[in-house]
Amino acid sequence: MGKKALYAGSFDPLTNGHLDLIYRAANLCDELVVGVIGNPQKIPYFSIEERKWLIEQEIKDMQNINVVTFSGLLADYVNNNGFDIVVRGLRATMDFEYEIQMAQMNARLYKKNVETIFLMTNPNYSFISSSMIKEVFSLNGDVSGLVPETVLNHMILRKQGVK
Numbered sequence: 001m002g003k004k005a006l007y008a009g010s011f012d013p014l015t016n017g018h019l020d021l022i023y024r025a026a027n028l029c030d031e032l033v034v035g036v037i038g039n040p041q042k043i044p045y046f047s048i049e050e051r052k053w054l055i056e057q058e059i060k061d062m063q064n065i066n067v068v069t070f071s072g073l074l075a076d077y078v079n080n081n082g083f084d085i086v087v088r089g090l091r092a093t094m095d096f097e098y099e100i101q102m103a104q105m106n107a108r109l110y111k112k113n114v115e116t117i118f119l120m121t122n123p124n125y126s127f128i129s130s131s132m133i134k135e136v137f138s139l140n141g142d143v144s145g146l147v148p149e150t151v152l153n154h155m156i157l158r159k160q161g162v163k
């Protein structure tokens with residue numbers, strides 16, 4: 001049976017760093033599910049459905065990637081949907097402590113052996129986060145090249161009050 005992997009995050013919005021990770025993770029497994037999840041600690045910019053749609057626009061040509069939305073515990077979603085692998089990205093050492101804590105807590109909650117695989121973020125994007133993109137963009141800074149074009153266009157429409 002093929003290996004099924006989950007890459008979950010807020011993706012608010014999707015960045016080129018996320019996208020690079022999505023492509024690379026998809027090459028490592030048979031099926032990759034990108035899970036868009038609300039993070040109660042973060043004020044949403046795009047709705048969960050908008051974020052899902054924006055990711056779908058970028059992965060249209062990839063046969064083995066699906067985008068879903070879910071809520072609640074990541075470990076519950078993993079248990080209920082038969083995942084073998086959870087993929088996470090590491091941008092810098094500062095990510096490591098938070099990530100290991102989360103991976104170890106989740107590991108206690110998985111009902112079968114699920115491996116958390118960490119991929120090093122592409123150095124071209126290791127300094128960005130969705131919040132930084134939003135902040136720079138809101139102050140009229142240039143974020144082109146850091147987010148997919150469709151995402152940037154949607155951010156422009158949002159700023160113009162069209163979306």
Ligand code: COA
Nearest residue numbers: 008009010017018039073074089102105121128129130131
């Ligand atoms: N390139 C660019 N940016 C990246 C990146 C990459 N490769 N990888 C991460 N980032 C950014 C993200 O956009 C995010 O930016 P933001 O904080 O400005 O929004 C930041 O780095 C942190 O990313 P991440 O740790 O993936 O946060 P997240 O909110 O996207 O995802 C969840 C965290 C949703 C996976 C986690 O909160 C979760 O599992 N929630 C479910 C509830 C649960 O099970 N809780 C118990 C956990 S033990």
